[in-house]
Amino acid sequence: MKNKFLLILTVLFSVLFVACKQEESQPNIVVILCDDLGYGDLSTFGHPIIETPNLDQMAEEGMKFTNCYSAAPVCSPSRAGLLTGRSPNKAGIYDFIPSPKRSEDCRDLVHLQAKEQTIPAMLKTAGYATCLSGKWHCSSRFNSDAQPTPGYFGFDHWFATHNNAAPSHENPMNFIRNGEKVGELNGFSCQIVANEAIQWLTNKKDDKPFYLQVCFHEPHEPVASPKDLVDKYMPQVENENQAQYFANVTNMDKAVGQLMQFLKEKHGENTLVFFSSDNGPETLNRYYRASRSYGSPGELKGMKLWTNEAGFHVPGILYWLGKSTFHGTSDAIVSSLDLLPTFAELSGAELPNRKLDGESITSLIKTGEKKRVKPLIWAFYDAINEHRVAMRVDDWKIMCRLKVDTAYLGHVHNLCEGNESLVKNAEMVDFELFDMKNDRGETKNVAQQFPEVFGKMKVQFESEYAGLLKESHIWKRELK
Structure with a gap:
């Protein structure tokens, strides 16, 4: 009887131990970042026409953040802030990074410097495999020995463009894969980027947890969208340019759905996915190529390049596959700056030895409660x-x-x-x-x-x- 009791206890403790180990296991982490997506551009955030069923489902099954902020109201500093967990001003990235044309204000020198410590580099120290697929825009001399490449900052595999997909989202020809030019690709950028991410995961032979950063070009200009989606919106819009933009967001949503389906099937036991935008929507016709910029700020004031809310108040969705988290809409204040410290806590990685401007939102994810300490x-x-x-x-x-x-x-x-x-x-x-x-x-x-x-x-x-x-x-x- 005594031996039977001991056996039961042993089995019970074994089950509890395995459960605890699983609970403590490192999650796979996926960050999906759009380019110039407005706060009001998704159906789940109130757009009356644009259909985004995959993101709507993510928001319904996961967490939807109504007070989510990017690190800046324009692309390059926003991306630098996300990667480092610090204000991009501290990295010296104040505005979008142009081509390296010499200027009095040294803009041609701007890049994410070698001294900066990033999410992928931090997670690699905790045993993660890492991949970037999509837009980089953190250097003025892209794919050059003169400035660090994405690989320097911890990405094992990178498939990226310097800035926008060119000549447009359709059949882009400016992607670089691990330092080598790829040439013209058939299809639309968001599907190409999602396919590269899926292919990297498929080819990944080790059992390491992974960090995957998927940076869509959509819906940044120059906008180009599939004809069937454009035709679908034509009866509901002012003109073809508006239909092109609406279709562009829906096409991006389809790419998200493609990636999420793969993750659910192959990595559904423990994968955290965070979706957001680098900044607010572009202003229609602000420059000559912005003729299709029909993005919506929703109820917010301003647009991209504004310090009013619509410049950096962006949609945010978090969905942790295989784990129980707070479910529903949260009005807690969160920022892309929070990703690095959050991922450090969840992975067990050691934080960079420097002052961060973001703070971990792990308790918010798990319980729905979090009192922000640091101002934005x-x-x-x-x-x-x-x-x-x-x-x-x-x-x-x-x-x-x-x-x-x-x-x-x-x-x-x-x-x-x-x-x-x-x-x-x-x-x-x-x-x-x-x-x-x-x-x-x-x-x-x-x-x-x-x-x-x-x-x-x-x-x-x-x-x-x-x-x-x-x-x-x-x-x-x-x-x-």
């Missing part, structure tokens, strides 16, 4: 709107203009020796305060209505911005 601050000196600096804390957002002597600071693309003192000596003025819980559209400045809140926020804002300026990277051209 953005300093985008090339903003279309006049308030170049903004900060979000709890239900409040504060913004300001920057003034130099008697004039407001002009548009600045990059911080360098030539303009460092100008930017750092600019005074924070014309503060505005918004109640984001009751006024997501930023229609009313409530600084006078809530003087105590405003006073406290202003002091914190000035302190946080001073700290950000102190750590911002200044580019210097070496004399030869």
Whole structure:
């Protein structure tokens, strides 16, 4: 009888041990990032026409974040912030990175520097295999020995373009795979990118957990979409260009569905998927190639390149295959900056030895509860709107203009020796305060209505911005 009891205990403890080990096992991690997708562009986030059934299903079965933020209101700094968990200003990436044409403000030098520590590099130390498929846009000299490639930052396999798919999403010809030109590819970019990710996973022979970063070009210009999807939307839209945009988002959703189906079938036991956008929607006809930019900010103010909400308030969806998480819609404040510390906690990887601006949202994922400690601050000196600096804390957002002597600071693309003192000596003025819980559209400045809140926020804002300026990277051209 005693032996039988001991046997039962042994079996019970064995079962519990295995269960605990499974619970502690490292998850596969997938980040899906769109390009210029607006907060209001998905059906699940309120678009009245665009159909996105796969993302709708992800949001329904997982977590939908209604207060999700990108690290910047434009692509390159947003991507750098996601990869490093720090404000992109600290990495010296202030605006989108153009081609390497020499300029007075050293913009041609800008790139993600070798000293930066990234998600894939961190996860590799914890035993992960890593892959990037899609847009990179974190260097001015792409696929060159002059600047680090994606492989340097921890990606075992990378299949990427410098910036946009060219000449358009259809039959792109500018992809590079692990340093080698691929040539023209048939099909649409989102399916090509998803197929590469699936192929990498299929060819992966080891049992390592994986980190997969899928960066779609859609729906960034130049927009090109399948004819059948365009024809489907034509009866519901103003013109063919709008139908092209709507079809572009739906085509991206189809690629997400393709990838998710594969993950469910092959890696459905423990794979965390996070979906978002690098910034808000492009403004229609802002430049000559933006004739199909019919993206929607939803209820938010502004567009891409704005420090008002629509610039960096983006759709966010998290779905953890095979695991029980908080289910439903969350209004907790989350940021792409939070991904690195979250993935460190979930994987057991050691955090980089530097101050991070993001914070782990593991408790939010598991319980639906999380009190944010760190404020979110953005300093985008090339903003279309006049308030170049903004900060979000709890239900409040504060913004300001920057003034130099008697004039407001002009548009600045990059911080360098030539303009460092100008930017750092600019005074924070014309503060505005918004109640984001009751006024997501930023229609009313409530600084006078809530003087105590405003006073406290202003002091914190000035302190946080001073700290950000102190750590911002200044580019210097070496004399030869």
